[in-house]
Amino acid sequence: MTMSLIDSTVFAGGDFKKYDDARIGLLTHGLNYGTGCFEGVRGYWNAEERELYLLQLREHYERLHASAKILMMDLPHSIDDLVEITVELCARNRFEENIYIRPLMYKSAEDIGVKLAGVPDAFAMIAIPFSKYFDATAGLRTCVSSWRRLDDTMVPARAKITGSYINSAFAKSEAQMNGFDEAIMLSADGHVSEGSAANLFIVKRGVVYTPDASQNVLEGITRRSMMTLAKDELGLSVVERAIDRSELYTADELFLSGSAVGISFINSVDHRVIGDGTMGPVSRELGHVFNELTYGRVAKYKHFLTATYANRKVSA
Numbered sequence: 001m002t003m004s005l006i007d008s009t010v011f012a013g014g015d016f017k018k019y020d021d022a023r024i025g026l027l028t029h030g031l032n033y034g035t036g037c038f039e040g041v042r043g044y045w046n047a048e049e050r051e052l053y054l055l056q057l058r059e060h061y062e063r064l065h066a067s068a069k070i071l072m073m074d075l076p077h078s079i080d081d082l083v084e085i086t087v088e089l090c091a092r093n094r095f096e097e098n099i100y101i102r103p104l105m106y107k108s109a110e111d112i113g114v115k116l117a118g119v120p121d122a123f124a125m126i127a128i129p130f131s132k133y134f135d136a137t138a139g140l141r142t143c144v145s146s147w148r149r150l151d152d153t154m155v156p157a158r159a160k161i162t163g164s165y166i167n168s169a170f171a172k173s174e175a176q177m178n179g180f181d182e183a184i185m186l187s188a189d190g191h192v193s194e195g196s197a198a199n200l201f202i203v204k205r206g207v208v209y210t211p212d213a214s215q216n217v218l219e220g221i222t223r224r225s226m227m228t229l230a231k232d233e234l235g236l237s238v239v240e241r242a243i244d245r246s247e248l249y250t251a252d253e254l255f256l257s258g259s260a261v262g263i264s265f266i267n268s269v270d271h272r273v274i275g276d277g278t279m280g281p282v283s284r285e286l287g288h289v290f291n292e293l294t295y296g297r298v299a300k301y302k303h304f305l306t307a308t309y310a311n312r313k314v315s316a
Contacts, residue, residue, distance in 0.1 A: 005019045005128070006018075006019055006020055007019075008093055008126070008127075008128070009089065009092045009093050010022050010089070010124065010125065010126045010127075011085055011089050011124060011125040011126075012122075012123075012124040012125075013122070013124075014076070016088070016089065016092060019126070022124060024108070025110045027110040027111060027112070028106070028107075028108060028109075028110055029106070029107035029108065029109045029110070029111070029119055030106030030107045030108065030162065031106075033107070033114055033163065034161070034162050034163020034164070034166070035071060035106065035107040035116065035119070035162070035163065036071075036104060036105060036106030036107065036161070036162035036163070037064065037067035037068055037070075037071055037073070037104075037105050037106075037159055037160050037161050037162065038064075038067075038102060038103060038104045038105070038160050038162060039060040039061070039063065039064045039101075039102070039103045039160060039259075040060075040100060040101070040102060040160075040258075040259045040260050041054060041055065041056075041057060041060050041086070041100070041101040041102075041103070041259065042054075042055045042098070042099070042100060042101070042130070042259050042260070042262075042294070043055070043090060043095065043098065043099040043100075043101060043127070043308070044098055044294040044295050044296075045095065045096055045097050045098055045099075046295045046296050046297075047096075049296065050096075050309070051296065051307050051308065051309055051310060052090055052095050052096070052099070052307070052308035052309060053294065053295065053296045053305040053306070053307060053308070054086060054087065054090065054101070054305065054306040054307075054308060055259070055294055055304060055305060056221050056225070056304050056305075057082075057083045057086060057306045058079055058083060059221045059224075060103070060221060060259075061079045061082040061083065061103070062079060063160070063221065064082070064103060064105065064160075065079065066158070066159065067105070067159035067160050067161065068105050068121075070156050070158075070159045070161075071105075071107075071116060071159065071161065072116040072117055073105055073107070073121045074121065075105055075123065076123055077123065082103065083306060085125065086101060086103070086125065086127075086306075087306060087308055089101075089125055089127055090127055090308045091308055091309065093127060095127070095129070095308070097129050097131075098129070098130055098131055099127050099128060099129055099130055100127070100128055100129075100130035100260065101125065101126070101127040102125065102126050102127070102128075103123070103124075103125045104123070104124050104125065104126075104162075105121060105122070105123050106121060106122060106124075106162065107119045107120070107121050108120050108121055108122035130260075133258075133260040133261045133262070133264075134181065134182070134261060134264045138267065139264075139265050139266060139267025139268070139277065139278070139279065140181040140182050140256070140264055140265070140266045140267065141179075141180050141181045141182075141267065141268050142175070142180055142181065142182045142183065142184050142195075142254075142266050142268065142269050142270075143175050143178060143180045143183060143184070143269065143270050144183075144184050144185075144186060144245055144248070144269065144270055145170075145171040145174055145175060145183040145184065145185050145186070145196075146174065147167065147170045147171040147174065147183075147185065148185065148186055148187065148188055149167065149185040149186065149187050149188070149193035149194065149215070149216045149217075150164055150167045150216065151187070151188045151216055152216055155167075157216035157217065157218060158213070158218065158219055160218065165197070167185075168196040168197050169196075171183035171185050171196045172196035172197070175196070182195055182196060182198075182256070182266075183195065183196045184200060184248065184269065186245065187211075187215040187216050188216070190244075190245070191211065191215050191242045191243060191244065191245075192211050192215065192242075192243040192244070192245060192247070192248065193211055193215045193216055193217055194211065194215075194217045194218065195256045195258075195261075197258060197260070197261075198220075198256040198257060198258035198260075198261040198264075199211075199217060199218070199220045199222070199223040199226075199256065199257050199258060200254065200255075200256055201226060201254070201255050201256075201257065202243060202247060202248070202251045202253070202254055203251060203252050203253035203254070203255075203280060203282045203283070204247070204250075204251050204252050205252070206236060206237075207236065207237045207238075207239060208227075208230045208236050208237065208238045208239070208282065209238075209239050209240075209241065209243060209247075210223065210226075210227070210238070210239075210240055210243075211240070211241075211242065211243050212240040212241055212242065213240070214242070215242060215243075220257065220258055220259070221259065222257045222258050222259050222261075222262070223257055223258075225257075225290070225304070226257045226263070226286060226290070229286055229289050229290060229293075230282070230286060233285070233286075233289050234282065234285055234286065236282065248269045248274075249269060249270070249272045249274075251274055251275070252274075252275050252280060253265065253274065253275055253279075253280035253281075253282055253283050254266035254269065254274050255283045255286075262287070262290065262291075262294075263283065263286055263287040263290055265279045265280065265283040265287075
């Protein structure tokens with residue numbers, strides 16, 4: 001069941017409404033100046049249980065509150081309220097497929113002038129059917145981008161700020177126009193940071209490495225889950241540290257992680273094959289565990305999930 005946007009229900013202006021009834025003006029501050037913040041939440045449809053599981057809702061809304069604070073915004077809903085709104089939104093749309101949820105906070109003034117303080121803001125949320133961010137079962141062909149990752153002294157890297165994603169768009173577009181699938185960005189000091197919109201992991205001699213927060217990475221929620229699963233399920237050591245570009249070339253495995261991406265392995269960087277060019281055992285096992293977890297099939301990780309339809313009457 002795939003619905004069109006015109007048929008979908010969204011949350012905007014403090015209420016549920018149809019997509020076409022939730023519009024913003026051409027002078028909206030968030031549109032003109034990138035003054036907004038957002039989250040990307042995944043929902044996974046378990047056909048056997050006829051249940052839609054929403055992944056790590058509270059963690060996403062904790063980060064949204066932090067992003068809003070950085071942008072001098074007053075998010076009008078508590079974390080508990082946001083969880084309830086999200087579940088209700090998904091139930092109203094009667095999803096029976098995998099989805100992507102976009103909660104968005106933005107400066108809503110319709111005037112000219114770049115500033116944060118004193119500018120009114122608004123909150124909205126939309127959920128849409130969503131299957132894969134990448135279609136790369138053979139692995140991702142990547143390159144190191146000429147575009148550097150924004151530094152925290154320029155745009156706070158720990159916040160998912162709408163305007164900062166032009167940085168990602170430059171890197172991703174450059175990579176694709178040069179025949180690659182994805183870009184790997186370096187920090188201002190030349191260390192590995194992340195993909196265009198996903199965190200990066202290296203596997204070398206049985207140890208998992210990922211760039212530390214000082215490299216201006218978004219401290220991803222899926223990143224945190226990967227670190228937990230690597231330790232608890234695979235018994236591997238996980239190290240956060242600065243990583244040099246040349247370490248990418250000699251890694252046993254490389255993979256990206258993120259809410260939209262899930263887990264996607266990298267088969268080459270700058271035309272250099274990683275390992276034997278196929279998915280390595282760590283990437284494969286982490287991907288398997290994560291996939292089972294997201295569909296509610298791993299009892300010990302059920303607390304990662306929020307059920308949409310359990311004991312719930314679907315609103316009209």
